[in-house]
Amino acid sequence: xxxxxxxxxxxxxxxxxxxxxxxxxxxxxxxxxxxxxxxxxxxxxxxxxxxxxxxxxxxxxxxxxxxxxxxxxxxxxxxxxxxxxxxxxxxxxxxxxxxxxxxxxxxxxxxxxxxxxxxxxxxxxxxxxxxxxxxxxxxxxxxxxxxxxxxxxxxxxxxxxxxxxxxxxxxxxxxxxxxxxxxxxxxxxxxxxxxxxxxxxxxxxxxxxxxxxxxxxxxxxxxxxxxxxxxxxxxxxxxxxxxxxxxxxxxxxxxxxxxxxxxxxxxxxxxxxxxxxxxxxxxxxxxxxxxxxxxxxxxxxxxxxxxxxxxxxxxxxxxxxxxxxxxxxxxxxxxxxxxxxxxxxxxxxxxxxxxxxxxxxxxxxxxxxxxxxxxxxxxxxxxxxxxxxxxxxxxxxxxxxxxxxxxxxxxxxxxxxxxx
Amino acid sequence: xxxxxxxxxxxxxxxxxxxxxxxxxxxxxxxxxxxxxxxxxxxxxxxxxxxxxxxxxxxxxxxxxxxxxxxxxxxxxxxxxxxxxxxxxxxxxxxxxxxxxxxxxxxxxxxxxxxxxxxxxxxxxxxxxxxxxxxxxxxxxxxxxxxxxxxxxxxxxxxxxxxxxxxxxxxxxxxxxxxxxxxxxxxxxxxxxxxxxxxxxxxxxxxxxxxxxxxxxxxxxxxxxxxxxxxxxxxxxxxxxxxxxxxxxxxxxxxxxxxxxxxxxxxxxxxxxxxxxxxxxxxxxxxxxxxxxxxxxxxx
Numbered sequence: 001x002x003x004x005x006x007x008x009x010x011x012x013x014x015x016x017x018x019x020x021x022x023x024x025x026x027x028x029x030x031x032x033x034x035x036x037x038x039x040x041x042x043x044x045x046x047x048x049x050x051x052x053x054x055x056x057x058x059x060x061x062x063x064x065x066x067x068x069x070x071x072x073x074x075x076x077x078x079x080x081x082x083x084x085x086x087x088x089x090x091x092x093x094x095x096x097x098x099x100x101x102x103x104x105x106x107x108x109x110x111x112x113x114x115x116x117x118x119x120x121x122x123x124x125x126x127x128x129x130x131x132x133x134x135x136x137x138x139x140x141x142x143x144x145x146x147x148x149x150x151x152x153x154x155x156x157x158x159x160x161x162x163x164x165x166x167x168x169x170x171x172x173x174x175x176x177x178x179x180x181x182x183x184x185x186x187x188x189x190x191x192x193x194x195x196x197x198x199x200x201x202x203x204x205x206x207x208x209x210x211x212x213x214x215x216x217x218x219x220x221x222x223x224x225x226x227x228x229x230x231x232x233x234x235x236x237x238x239x240x241x242x243x244x245x246x247x248x249x250x251x252x253x254x255x256x257x258x259x260x261x262x263x264x265x266x267x268x269x270x271x272x273x274x275x276x277x278x279x280x281x282x283x284x285x286x287x288x289x290x291x292x293x294x295x296x297x298x299x300x301x302x303x304x305x306x307x308x309x310x311x312x313x314x315x316x317x318x319x320x321x322x323x324x325x326x327x328x329x330x331x332x333x334x335x336x337x338x339x340x341x342x343x344x345x346x347x348x349x350x351x352x353x354x355x356x357x358x359x360x361x362x363x364x365x366x367x368x369x370x371x372x373x374x375x376x377x378x379x380x381x382x383x384x385x386x387x388x389x390x391x392x393x394x395x396x397x398x399x400x401x402x403x404x405x406x407x408x409x410x411x412x413x414x415x416x417x418x419x420x
Numbered sequence: 421x422x423x424x425x426x427x428x429x430x431x432x433x434x435x436x437x438x439x440x441x442x443x444x445x446x447x448x449x450x451x452x453x454x455x456x457x458x459x460x461x462x463x464x465x466x467x468x469x470x471x472x473x474x475x476x477x478x479x480x481x482x483x484x485x486x487x488x489x490x491x492x493x494x495x496x497x498x499x500x501x502x503x504x505x506x507x508x509x510x511x512x513x514x515x516x517x518x519x520x521x522x523x524x525x526x527x528x529x530x531x532x533x534x535x536x537x538x539x540x541x542x543x544x545x546x547x548x549x550x551x552x553x554x555x556x557x558x559x560x561x562x563x564x565x566x567x568x569x570x571x572x573x574x575x576x577x578x579x580x581x582x583x584x585x586x587x588x589x590x591x592x593x594x595x596x597x598x599x600x601x602x603x604x605x606x607x608x609x610x611x612x613x614x615x616x617x618x619x620x621x622x623x624x625x626x627x628x629x630x631x632x633x634x635x636x637x638x639x640x641x642x643x644x645x646x647x648x649x650x651x652x653x654x655x656x657x658x659x660x661x662x663x664x665x666x667x668x669x670x671x672x673x674x675x676x677x678x679x680x681x682x683x684x685x686x687x688x689x690x691x692x693x694x695x696x697x698x699x700x701x702x703x704x705x706x707x708x709x710x711x712x713x714x715x716x717x718x719x720x
Contacts (some may be wrong), residue, residue, distance in 0.1 A: 064518060073685045080471050097688045101469050195581065243558040245579035385687045395670050399580055 027059045029315055031087035032075065035300075040271045044335040048328055052319050059085070059315055074086065079103050086303040086316050090296035092126050092137065094173055094194070094316040096380040099129035104289050105306040106132040110317045120343040122368050125297035126375065135303035137341045138332075141267035143204070144356075150283040151185070151261040158399055160262070160290040163208055163232060170241040173261040186243065187261045189254050192398075193247040195391035200295070200374050202394065205229040207372060208291035217378025219419060221411035230397065230404040232404050237398045244398070247269025252417035256280060267338035267360045286356040289363065297366020297374030321335060332355075339364050382418045389414045456701070463694035470690045483695040484690070493696065496679040500655060502586075502645055503675060507593045507648040512643065514594065517602025520635075522602075523609045533606075540599035548663040551592045555579075555664070582672035585665045589673045592660055597653060601646045608642030648711045655704050674702045 002343040037043040049061045057279075066074045072094045078084050079098060090098065098104050111118060111133060118124045118133070123140030127133055145159070152159055155173055160166040166188075169306045173187030191197035203213065206229030214220055236242055246254075252272055254260035258280040263269070289295070302323060305318040322328060329342035333350060339361045350357045379386050393410050402410075427436035459601065462470045463484070465477040487493050522533045539547065554561040555578040563575040578588040616634050627632065656678045661667060667674035674682075676696055684693025 076469070076685060076688070080469060082472060097469065101471075182564075244577060245557045388682070388686065391668075392670060395580070395668065398668060399582075 016315060024262070027063045027312065027315060029059065029062045029086040029312065029319065031061050031089065032066050032078070032085040033063060033089045034068040034071050035089075036063050037275075039274060040335045040337065044332050046326070047331060047335075048319070048322055052322055056318065058075075061319070064276045079305070082307075083396055084308075086304065086308055086312055087319055088303045088305055090133075090135070090301055090303070091160040092123065092301050092376045093380075093383050095127075095135060095301055095303070095385070096129065100381055103306055104129070104134035104217075105304045105313060107136070107303065108133050108319070110321075111169075114238075116321070120204075121125050122364060123373070124341065126298040126373065127301055128301075135301035136320055137298055138302055138362060139267075139299035139300055139338070140341050140368065141297060141338060142288050142360065142367040143264050143266055143289050143291075143297075143365045144269070144359055144366065145262055145264055146255060146269045146273075146284065146286050147262035148255065148258060148260065148283050149285050150281070151258075159287055162290050162292075163205075166290045167235075167420070169261065170236065171239070174241055182272070185259050185261070186241075186254065188236065188242050189246055189247050189251045189260050189263060190233075190242045191248045191251050192237075192242075192244050192394075193250070195387045196396050197248045199387050199390040201264075201376065202230065202233045202390070203234040204289070204291045204295050207293055207295060207370075208232075212377045213376040219412055219415040221415060222408045226249050227405050227408045230407055233394075234404055238401075257282065258283070264295070265292065265308070266299070267364065268299075268336070270337045270354075270356050270360060286359050288359060293370035293372055294363050294367050295374065296364060296370075296372040349412050379415070379419060380413075385418050386415050389418065436493055436603075459694045459697050459701075462690055463698045465691050467691045470689050470694075483691045485697060486692055487695045491548050492671075492674075492679060493699070496674050496676050499586075499671070499673065500675040501513050503590065503673075504651050504654045506590045507597060507654045508647060510590075510594050511601050511650050512646060514598040515646065516600070516605050516639075516643075519605035519609055523606055530639045535675045537599045537600050540603070542596075544596060544659045545663060547596055548660045551588075555588050561657060579665065580669050582670050584617075586672050589661055589664055592664060593654065593657065596660065597650060602648050602649065604649075605639065605642055607661075608639050612638045618663070621691055644711055648708050651707050651711065655700060655707075 002350040033045065035045060045063065045160050053060055071091070075084075075090060075094075077097070077102075084103065088095075088098075088104065090249075095104065108285055116135070121137055121140075123137045124133075127135040127137055137188065147159055148177060151173060152169070157169050157172055158165065160169050170187035173185065174183060175185045176183050177185050189357065190201050206212070206226050208224045209228040209232065211223055211225030211229050212220055213226075215223075219224065237244065248265075251263050252265070252269065253261065255263055255269075256272065256276040258276075270286055274286060301336060302320055304313060304320070306330075308316070324342065326342065326345070332340040333345060333347060335355060337350075337360075339345075339347065347357060347361060351361075375383060390411060393402070393407050393414070395409075397407040425432050425435065427433065441492070441627045459471075459477065461479075464479040466482050467477050518536045522529060522536055526532075555561055555563075557575045557577045557579055560575075560576075560578070563572075567575060576584050577712055578584045603650070610634065616638075617630055620630050620634055632715050655675075657675075657682060660682070661673050661675060661678055665673045667678040677700065680693050680696040680700065682693075683689045683696060
């Protein structure tokens, strides 16, 4: 009996010692992303997580998905409630309010210690907030023209290379193909459902006419070039060349179903082609945007919250460094079929097997060279309000026939008021 | 020595009641009163993002100055009242009509009651997403039916025409909201003593007279409660509008709840969002008090 008691006490002591030691090495990092399970991007994250867990025994990453539509709200609630995810993944246009609150950990010291040279990373300057680097840019994309080669060939119309040919194709390719009185094929389709997409779409035309939303960080909506760009944008709606209630996802879906001739979209469009049926997929191609300079933009960023423990910060930094490594930047390009932000990667194989890749690389380089970003410089913190104001004015222009010059004037007034 | 209280004594009987109520009151204070006080506190701070546990900013009336000086607030208030009037009014009328219908004795009454209650059983977001698909102006079923039947010559832009969007929101809210009214009013109808109708018949009262002098007065307290419930539901409903129109187009469906969300979670101006929330709460309290009091008194 005594022996049994001694054995039991010994076992209990051993178990309690093991349990006490376990938390020191076993750690779970939470990671929320809208990309989980997305073909391409999701696979890339899975590879990084697998390697991280292998090289950090006892540490696991718990990745969960929140859809893009409610992503910012969810992250906002998590941060405001004092329970942010350990690995912070945000869109490049939405991290600024988080950084402004001091919720994002400055990374400069860790970047210097790791020896990462971010000076030529595409779009990395967007990650600087009040002189500090608070994130790593994961994607900077140039916009390209995705088109259905068969629709153009059947109509005998060349793929557009400028505004005039774009407008011509949009007019000619809008058809009722089965003769039931309902249009079932569009030359173009512009999103008009989501404020951010509407402003982004209009920016294509504004850039092409030499305009920009801001100049030196100040609103420049009332400049003649912007008015001309807005007039072109409005014309596409007033001529009924595009349906009026589509989201970006609807537009992509129309292209994948073979019911849309062309759309100007980010490099990620290349990755969506794999969702199309084979009979459509074989006709989907990518070429340079007909607008110059092409729209470009920072897409998403990776960082860490400022109020997690130092131990966790070390682990999260290891994870961030792994995503920024040459190996995983190269893998990003392979999985996402779009250039990675890290400079100096070898894309020769990718270009050889996928001609679209060269187009995407050139579009990103052209947009970066022209210093173009979807996010208006100087309005980062107020971006959501600016986007909403733009959406309302765009609706007034298109649904209530507001003159583009008056629209530009209203935008200038309202955005200036928000900025002040 | 521990003092004892004889709760059976008349002067201590009330204390025992309070003691029994204490846990529930404390729980309510934690889950209802605390968030309300927190909202009021945030609404009086010039803060973009409030964080629980932070010491907070000094109190100011800036957010209320914005609230009452902003055209957005008055517009949202107008839209909310329009929505309450249309949805509340029609929901109660349709709910009353269907309740009276399924209160009759006929073959298939159980199935009819089930069909009346069905929209209420479908989760709100799921139902709204389905309606959003059906009301899509380019590819939706509703427009396809209207076009192919020749009722309209071009698709109705439910998402981009302000009047059509408001009508679409009203329609979906009524579709979702009337079953609850119907169920509550049916319960009220079943509680009216049959003898009153029999006596009225003996006195020669017709169908309309029986409805006007027996059904309606007996039903007024129930109608009052249902009206309060509908009003509060329309005031605070967010999901249907957010999924269908996100408050657009051109603010045609921007209610106070949408404005609260927009200010707090889209523009990260939680102080202003909380101020809109407090205004909504005060309005709801006033309307509820007025409706319940008036309807309850009118029966007597």
